[in-house]
Amino acid sequence: MMNNSENFYSATFFLNASECNAQRIIPLPLLVQRLLETATLHSTALKAGPRELQSMGLAWVLSRLTMEMSSYPGMDSTFTIETWVESINRHFTERCFRIIDNQGNTLGNVRTVWVAIDIAGRHAADITELMSHVTPTPGLCPVKRQLKIPSVTDPDLVRRHRFNYCDIDFNRHVNSTRYIETILNDRGVEFFDNHTITRFEIAYMNETHYADIVEIARHSDGCVSTVEITRDGTPVTRARVTYASEIH
Amino acid sequence: MMNNSENFYSATFFLNASECNAQRIIPLPLLVQRLLETATLHSTALKAGPRELQSMGLAWVLSRLTMEMSSYPGMDSTFTIETWVESINRHFTERCFRIIDNQGNTLGNVRTVWVAIDIAGRHAADITELMSHVTPTPGLCPVKRQLKIPSVTDPDLVRRHRFNYCDIDFNRHVNSTRYIETILNDRGVEFFDNHTITRFEIAYMNETHYADIVEIARHSDGCVSTVEITRDGTPVTRARVTYASEIH
Numbered sequence: 001m002m003n004n005s006e007n008f009y010s011a012t013f014f015l016n017a018s019e020c021n022a023q024r025i026i027p028l029p030l031l032v033q034r035l036l037e038t039a040t041l042h043s044t045a046l047k048a049g050p051r052e053l054q055s056m057g058l059a060w061v062l063s064r065l066t067m068e069m070s071s072y073p074g075m076d077s078t079f080t081i082e083t084w085v086e087s088i089n090r091h092f093t094e095r096c097f098r099i100i101d102n103q104g105n106t107l108g109n110v111r112t113v114w115v116a117i118d119i120a121g122r123h124a125a126d127i128t129e130l131m132s133h134v135t136p137t138p139g140l141c142p143v144k145r146q147l148k149i150p151s152v153t154d155p156d157l158v159r160r161h162r163f164n165y166c167d168i169d170f171n172r173h174v175n176s177t178r179y180i181e182t183i184l185n186d187r188g189v190e191f192f193d194n195h196t197i198t199r200f201e202i203a204y205m206n207e208t209h210y211a212d213i214v215e216i217a218r219h220s221d222g223c224v225s226t227v228e229i230t231r232d233g234t235p236v237t238r239a240r241v242t243y244a245s246e247i248h
Numbered sequence: 249m250m251n252n253s254e255n256f257y258s259a260t261f262f263l264n265a266s267e268c269n270a271q272r273i274i275p276l277p278l279l280v281q282r283l284l285e286t287a288t289l290h291s292t293a294l295k296a297g298p299r300e301l302q303s304m305g306l307a308w309v310l311s312r313l314t315m316e317m318s319s320y321p322g323m324d325s326t327f328t329i330e331t332w333v334e335s336i337n338r339h340f341t342e343r344c345f346r347i348i349d350n351q352g353n354t355l356g357n358v359r360t361v362w363v364a365i366d367i368a369g370r371h372a373a374d375i376t377e378l379m380s381h382v383t384p385t386p387g388l389c390p391v392k393r394q395l396k397i398p399s400v401t402d403p404d405l406v407r408r409h410r411f412n413y414c415d416i417d418f419n420r421h422v423n424s425t426r427y428i429e430t431i432l433n434d435r436g437v438e439f440f441d442n443h444t445i446t447r448f449e450i451a452y453m454n455e456t457h458y459a460d461i462v463e464i465a466r467h468s469d470g471c472v473s474t475v476e477i478t479r480d481g482t483p484v485t486r487a488r489v490t491y492a493s494e495i496h
Contacts, residue, residue, distance in 0.1 A: 017298045018284040020418035022458075027414060036266040050265045051324070075418060076299070164433035165440065166275060170268035170323060172437065185412035189420065189458040192413065210270075210437040 009042035010082040025072040029177040038081040069108035078102045091124040096141035111143040149238040152228040155217040199242035257290035258330040273320040277425040286329040317356035339372045344389035359391040397486040400476040403465040447490035
């Protein structure tokens with residue numbers, strides 16, 4: 001199904017023991033990090049990477065991510081991430097991914113939405129010209145578009161969290177993967193011995209910065225946790241985590 | 249100076265924009281992670297990797313690390329880590345590293361000490377036989393052996409920290425790099441705009457686990473911060489961080 005044209009890009013990674021989580025598989029934040037790296041490499045190859053955008057006063061911002069995982073790369077395994085642009089609109093682009101083991105089996109599929117923001121003006125930029133030479137490839141990704149993740153109104157857990165120096169990325173915002181860590185950290189090691197994430201959806205709604213203090217509210221129902229991160233009442237991130245088995 | 253025999257191992261990495269810190273260089277915890285990966289790859293090639301040790305009921309534990317850095321890999325740069333075993337004793341092995349840019353310039357040198365612990369008995373194992381086929385290479389590493397890092401008796405900062413799910417590694421201890429994060433997180437983004445770490449020393453003294461709450465005490469003097477992490481009064485980790493310029 002894949003070809004080697006510049007419309008597709010793939011990167012292969014080895015999961016070192018020292019990178020694994022307590023379950024001896026790839027930590028979800030690291031898997032998302034690998035997706036971001038592969039996206040960066042592809043967008044750079046397409047002459048629409050972070051450096052090109054920076055020279056135009058723009059930056060790519062991840063807006064939504066939906067992952068559907070049947071299995072995860074394990075300790076000492078090699079895996080490949082394939083990526084392509086699925087659609088391009090004036091203000092956002094959809095980029096999809098397939099995660100494949102070294103036998104060619106699909107471990108998971110991912111759909112993401114990216115917005116190019118004007119750094120000075122803090123508004124979405126028109127990316128029509130920037131992406132005019134990129135040919136989108138629709139129809140390959142089995143992951144449906146993300147449905148709205150609701151606010152958490154009946155939480156079973158509420159806590160506060162401060163973002164620190166090591167949470168900040170090269171654009172001086174909280175790194176996208178650090179919200180995922182924060183969400184997973186509401187559960188313990190033994191919980192993850194018994195619960196595998198089969199679907200993970202996150203919407204990045206507003207940025208946070210160094211020393212921001214956020215509130216995390218979680219509601220669990222059946223196999224699904226909904227998590228909302230807010231700062232002074234403003235939604236920052238919402239996520240929906242689906243486990244293979246019931247939470248209780 | 250280096251050769252390609254099995255006594256030496258080198259791995260090359262690309263620093264993706266999405267991995268960089270606010271200063272657009274490699275985060276120190278990620279650089280240490282890359283050192284650990286390279287060590288794991290070399291020890292595996294030497295048939296003394298985590299899997300071999302696990303089959304013997306043992307695990308490698310990083311005991312001390314001393315880094316001397318003149319510069320750090322920057323955004324979109326390629327760098328190489330060379331590693332070799334410097335010495336082997338009955339209970340520990342010294343492993344050294346050189347970090348090199350893609351022009352062959354040395355960015356930094358690192359000395360580490362590793363102990364193989366008996367997982368069931370929680371004591372240091374005799375590694376004489378395990379390492380009998382490995383030829384150490386003394387004299388190459390310019391980093392001196394780590395001097396004892398004192399306890400912090402006159403702190404200018406004390407705080408408490410809880411280790412969470414994402415801090416736990418494949419051996420179910422707190423990941424070595426997470427202590428480094430915790431130490432750096434006592435400073436802010438703007439501090440690191442003006443202060444570069446030229447020397448970083450850490451001694452791992454006792455393990456911590458999921459949900460452990462530790463106390464972090466820091467004392468600063470001139471260009472040097474000394475940090476001690478304790479759990480219920482027991483020292484867990486001590487570090488000495490030297491900056492290129494005075495802290496105040």
